[in-house]
Amino acid sequence: MNIEEIPRPPEAKPGTIDGRYEVTLDAATSSILTELKKNYAKTEEKILFLPAETDAAKIFDFYTPIMTGKGFAKDAGVPLQGKNYQQNVWKKDNQAVAVAVIEAGKDADGKAIKFLAIYRGEK
DSSP, rough: GGGGOOOTTOOOOOOOOOOHHHHHHHHHHHHHHHHHHHHHHHHEEEEEEOOOTTOOOHHHHHHHHHHHHOOOETTTTTTTTTSSSSEEEEETTTTEEEEEEEEEEETTTTTTEEEEEEEEEEE
């Protein structure tokens, strides 16, 4: 399964990342990728925008049946959250897929700026 074959929830949209959110977003993605790269030589990443009101549990509920239906099992050994993100990781054979909801600050109206980060690792 390559990164483009991993579906995205309907609320996740592509877009251009504003520079003021890059540092926070980069810190989260770096933390997640560092863990993934410990066990997987090849990694891919896709970043999408989420509405401010998106609940991480809803995103994980979207992915769980898809990943288990493809034969992946949830990796309970991976931390489920970091400073500004929540994630789930699924593994199968020599592959892993990580899905993270990252909060990268607030907009001018005080609403959360959220991203969906999808990662794929392969040994």
